[in-house]
Structure formats: C-alpha cells, structure tokens
Amino acid sequence: MATDSSLQGNAAARWQSIRRGQRRRPLEWLAERGIFLVSLSAILLILLIFIFVAREALPVALGRMTSAHASDVIAPEDMEKIPPAQLQRYLGLSTKEFAAMDAETRRELMKVKVEAREERPDDPDADLNTTRWRHLLLPHRWSGYEKPEYIWQPVSPIPKYNLVPLIIGSLKATLVALLFSVPLALGAAIYVSQLAPPRVKEYLKPGIELLAGIPSVVLGFFALIVMASVMQTVLGYASRLNALLAGVALGLAIIPVVFSIAEDALTSVPRTFTQAALALGSSRWQCAWKIVLPAALPGVFAAVILGFGRAIGETMIVLMASGNASIVSWSLLDSTRTMTATIAAELAETVFGGHHYRILFLVGALLFIVTFLANLAGDVIVHRLKGKLEGKTS
C-alpha cells in the first residue's frame, strides 16, 4: 500500500508531535487528553471481552463445579451434631449466605438434599462429576457403552460434556471452507492485482468485496434452502445437511476476507520488482507467479490464517447448514456440530449459572483464544511484510 509521506516515517512524524495551543489553552489540553483516553477503548474492550467471558467459565475451568448427583446425605435430624463448617460445605453455601440463614432454612435445605437423593437416576455414572477437564477432553466408557467414547449430550440424566465432537466439527467445517475459498480467493487476488487490465480491475475489486456485504444469516439461508438440495442431487449423499455443505457456505463468507488481505499484500510488492522482471523478458504471469507471489508470500499466509479465524468463529451459517448432530466422525458427508453453533443453539435453554451454562462460556473462551491468536499472528505477519517491502523500496 502506498503511504502518505508526511504522515508516516520517523523523520516525518512532525504533524503528530505538534502540540501547538496546549500551553495557553488548558481546555484544549484537556480535550486532547480526552481524545487520548477514548482511544484506549479498543484495548479496554478486548480485555473486558476476555474477562467477562472467562469469568462465567471460571468455576468449571478451575474444577469448582460438580454435576455429580448427591450420593451420601445427612439426615436433617442430625443437623446439630455436625460442625457448622462441615454443614456449610455440605450445603454448598458461601460463608455470608450461611451466616444469614436461620436453623429452619438450613433444615429445609437439608430436606431438599434428601429429596434429590431419592430422584437420583439409577445409573452407576450418577456419581461422576462430568464437568471435570478429564471428562471434557478424554473419552469415557459410560455405562451402557461398550468402549470409551467422546460424547456431547448436555441434556440427559447424566449430562455429558465432551468437547471433542464439537472441536472436530468446527475443524471439519473450517477445513472445507479453506480448501474451497483459498484457491478461488488467491486466484482472484493474483488476477486483480497483477494481471487484469487496470480498467477492469476498478470494477472487479469492489465487486468481490460486495460478497462481504451479504449477512451470514442470508448465506446460511441460501445454503439451507437452495444449495442443500442442489448439492444432494448432484453428489447423491445421504445426509442433506453436512460438513461439506456448511464448509462450502462458510467458504463463501471468507472469500472476501482472504481476497482483500492477499490482494493488499500482492499490491504492496514494489513496482520495481515487476519492472525488473518484465524488462528481463518474463511474461506477466511468470512475473506474478515467480516474483510477486514469493515476495508477498507471508501476506498470503496471513490471509489464510485470518480466513481460518473468521471461519472457525462464524455462527449462523454452520448453525443452519451443518445439521447439528454432535458425532465424532471425520467424514465430510456426516451431519456435524460446531462449537459456535452449539453455543447459539443451547445457551438460551440452560439454567443461569449452571454447569451447562458455564461450559458453553468455556467453549466461547476457547474460541476467543483461538481467534485471538490467529488474528495476532496474521497482524504481525502483515506488519512485518509491509515493513520489509517498504524498506526495500527506499
């Protein structure tokens, strides 16, 4: 990208460092301080997002929650016999809550515990705390199953919260999306930035960027109503909604992302490179493929990473087109369930502050971390590439 010579560069940071008017006008000084403070909002918001998503997930992440059904109960008549500290722990109350209760309320709570004991499902797994990390990530041989399995089944007598099916689902859809969109977007980026006649280029670039203007819920709708039937007729698979369909629809959503960043990187390769190649007799394709693309390769890589981040975080398309069955399968033709779609579909029905609620926030925190790292990597790569290419021109 061309840079404005007087706004960029070390020697020319003059305008930004001018402080005229501050000394004699305290109000202007105050206003400029205000501008500075407001500009911190982006940093503050990123921190707030992480803190508040992680905060709801924290009790599960630290292993402070349990989904186990009560196994040993203390009869309400024995209340006076046990020490208060033990009673407080048994009832799962904070010290403040415990102190605020009278003996009668405590006795009622103990009766509730006994009743819960009677409703305990007749299942050997009822004692398991399924919110532990071991059960979130490793397979377990549940009663009634023949071998250890990964199961996401949050609404059942024994809630099962294994995240592996969701992670596999997300990766499957994202992989298909990248395989579908990267070749197309990269081809288009090479064509638009290097090969197209300048006059055509003026129209092609905004045209492709228009694809970004289609809301994801509309792409999801299109995949569900139109593409699903067409692809099933053409390819003849069994499950109408599957990872392949969701991935292709997802690919449509990330084409403009990959295209814009790759095109920007290719365009930022200095003109001297291409001029030299052309002067030596190369064709424009040879110049684009052997000179410009290798020089801009980190930028193309960044485009793929940022496309990955966008695809794995996309919600409505996969919610509508993937079929939402949480099964462990690497087949693209099976119905699949992603992390984002799980949050969108299940959060509204969870008990506020319950383990299901908190585990969905944990999934959200994982998504945040993954996309944060992808964005950070993409950002750093693009920045370095720009610095390198601009350094070479001067």
Add this chain to the structure above:
Amino acid sequence: MLTARDQMPWDFRRTALDLDSKFFTGLTALATFLILAILGVILGNIVWHGAEGLSWRFIISGTERDMFDVNKAGVLPMIVGTSARVILMTIFVLPVGVITAIYLTEYAHPLSVFTRVIRGAVNNLAGVPSIVFGLFGLGFFVNFIGGGLDRVLYAAEAEPHWGRPALLWASLTLAVMTLPVVIVATEESLRAIAPGLREASLALGATKLQTVVKVVLPQALPGILTGAILAVSRAAGEVAPILFTGAAYYMATLPKSLADQFMDLGYHVFILSTQSPDIEKTRPILYATVLVLLVLTFALNIVAVLIRARIRRQMRHHQ
C-alpha cells in the same frame, strides 16, 4: 486519467507463443469471475423469488395473527426492531470510533509501540467471533451492568428490570462489534486529506485542536459517513450477537422502551428457515423477508463502496 502504472511497459510481449502464461492467466481470471458469478446467482435467486412474495401489505403489517401464515404475516415489527437497534448502535459507536481514529492519525506517533498496541487491539476486535460478542453482551451488559443496576435501583423488586435481554444491551453489544469498522474507515479518510491543509491552518495561527476540528474533520466527513454506513450494514445483518442480548422469538407489540426486547429481521430469517412447520408453504414469506433484509444491508453497502472508491481516488491524487 492515466496513472504512472498504466504507462509502464505492461504490454511487453514475448516473441514465442507462451501457452503456460496464457493458461494460468485464464485460470486466475476464471477464479475471479466464478466468485462474481456465485455472488450473482445468490443475489439473483433472492431477488427473483423474493419479489414474488413481497407486497406493500407484507411490509406494513405485523405478525399479530400468525408469523407462519403466508397471507397474513408481515415484517413491520422486525423492520422497526432492526432499525431501532442499528440507530442506537450508531449513536454509541460513532463518537468513540471517530475520536479513536483522530487520535491514531493526528496525535499518535506512527512508529511507537503504544500505537501498535492500539492498532493490534482494533484489528483483534474485528476478528472476535460474533457469537463471542453475544456471550460478552450477556455476561457484561445484561448480567454485570444490568444486574448491577437492578441491585442498586430496584433492590426491592424480584423481577429483573434491566438485568435481562433488552434493546439497549443488544445495541451496545453491536456497537462494540462495529467499533473497528468505524475506526478503520475514518482513519482512511483522515489520511486521504492533503497534509498541506493542516500546515496551512497552522500557518494561519490556528492551534492544533482547532485545525483538527475545523479543518480536518469537515474534510473527512464522507469517510466518516462511509464508516457509519458500513457499520450499520454489517450490524443490520448480524444475528449471533443479539441472540442472547435482546432479540425475541415473538412479541405481540413493538418495543416501547430501551429495556424491551425486540423482533429482528435476521433472527426472523433464521426462525423462518429452521422452525417453520411447513417450509414449502412459508417459502414466499421467507424469501420476501430475506429480500427486505438484503435491501437494508446491501443497498447501504453499495453506497459505502461507492463513497470509498471516491475517497481512494482522491487519495491517489495527493501522491
């Protein structure tokens, strides 16, 4: 208008016929036109089928009787809900976004580490998944701020007043999400302004703040407008962030206060495509709803792209 690039010897021809080059150039051109063709097919399909179900009655009537009834359902409550949340969002996001952009272009040292951190945060904010914004809106705005307000103002009442999904919280969540869009667009337009303008203003004795507010900002207005339009068009179509912060499956009345929930066009598209009792029968209203949503978001987007193209041309003139 010819730029320097056009006059370069781009038409350098090799004497021997270079089939490889022709083939691969054709391949990349094919990829480009394939993308445009897909875009055309999607838009064409929606406009074609959507126009059939669209009628004046559909736009101005509500869903009092049955939201799945082809002859009676309308989208007025959704248009009102989506417009309300988008307008509120613009009010929240515009000042913060524009001021941040002013700091980044007019005050921050371009090479300092601190400026890099702010830019990194803005880029990262743009990449946070929309569903995570939804979780954040629920955890921060609804539970923390809303719940906190309830504890302070309505301590006696058991019913939550602010601590539940509402128009205000949905708008604020979307404002957080679209902040980078406004910042990037405003910054671009501020950079496109000729530096000589700033210097001339200083030379005439204006202070820096006066220059920024009275000379630079008015010039940047088209770019700020582009940013606002892009933010509106992005936010109008987003569903995931408002799922838990304000959108309602069904409401008998229009939202009357900031604490009310609302019906939303995008969410309604989702409901009609996934929960309809008979998808074949409700197809006309589904397509018509999609068309209304697309007109809202897409028309705005085209306007923004056109203004942006003008700004970019203007910027090239200064170099």
